[in-house]
Amino acid sequence: MKLHGYYRSSAAFRVRIALNLKGIGYETVAHHLRKSEHLRPDFLELNPQGLLPVLEDEGEVLFQSLAILEYLDETHPNPPLLPGHPGDRARVRALAQIVACDVHPIDNLRVLRYLREPLGHDEPTVQAWYNHWMAEGFKALEALLSGSEQTGRFCHGDEPTLADLCLVPQVFNAGNFKLDMTPYPTVVRIFDACLKLPAFERAMPANQPDAE
Numbered sequence: 001m002k003l004h005g006y007y008r009s010s011a012a013f014r015v016r017i018a019l020n021l022k023g024i025g026y027e028t029v030a031h032h033l034r035k036s037e038h039l040r041p042d043f044l045e046l047n048p049q050g051l052l053p054v055l056e057d058e059g060e061v062l063f064q065s066l067a068i069l070e071y072l073d074e075t076h077p078n079p080p081l082l083p084g085h086p087g088d089r090a091r092v093r094a095l096a097q098i099v100a101c102d103v104h105p106i107d108n109l110r111v112l113r114y115l116r117e118p119l120g121h122d123e124p125t126v127q128a129w130y131n132h133w134m135a136e137g138f139k140a141l142e143a144l145l146s147g148s149e150q151t152g153r154f155c156h157g158d159e160p161t162l163a164d165l166c167l168v169p170q171v172f173n174a175g176n177f178k179l180d181m182t183p184y185p186t187v188v189r190i191f192d193a194c195l196k197l198p199a200f201e202r203a204m205p206a207n208q209p210d211a212e
Helices: 010-021 041-046 065-075 086-106 109-116 123-146 162-176 185-195 198-203
Strands: 002-005 027-030 054-057 060-063
Touching: 002 010, 010 065, 010 086, 010 162, 010 198, 041 054, 054 065, 060 065, 065 086, 065 162, 086 123, 086 162, 109 123, 123 162, 123 185, 162 185, 185 198
Parallel strands: 002 027
Antiparallel strands: 002 054, 054 060
16 A cells, blocks of 8 residues: 655545555555645645545545545454444544544645635734634533443543544644643543554654655
């Protein structure tokens, strides 16, 4: 497999965790987002949306991280990223989508760049935007996680799921933007539990070959 990504990409971070958990070897193909390497013609031929990650697997070209994660779960089912019961699967997907669909898309690099240029907002305003939407997401996650008996060591039970794969990169980003995580103790507890697993630790941005 080839994983096209960038060491600081949250979406690629999710996929790296999944590949590590499932023991799947892969080649890293780095595209520097801040240098707009993902907008080069050769990459746009691979993914016309110009977004990371992209996973190549035996002729398949896969994009959108959640779709990639479910593909990996279907083709390499052990360990599973989704529980067996339909209601449990729905809960895990919903927790994952709070991050991947509601928080991350409006806080990612291309949105922050647009806030700076052409809209002309200064850096404190951009950071306030970022932290506001991140806090909204963590507020919801904290309530859902702390108030459910289905929450265990991880977001759902005592094994990592799709939800944890989305949660960890977002909490990592919160640290970069100096968001106060004190109001979200369950989120922080689960983040810390995840990082005790080698699969999560190896996926951290600092441990990637293109890390700067």
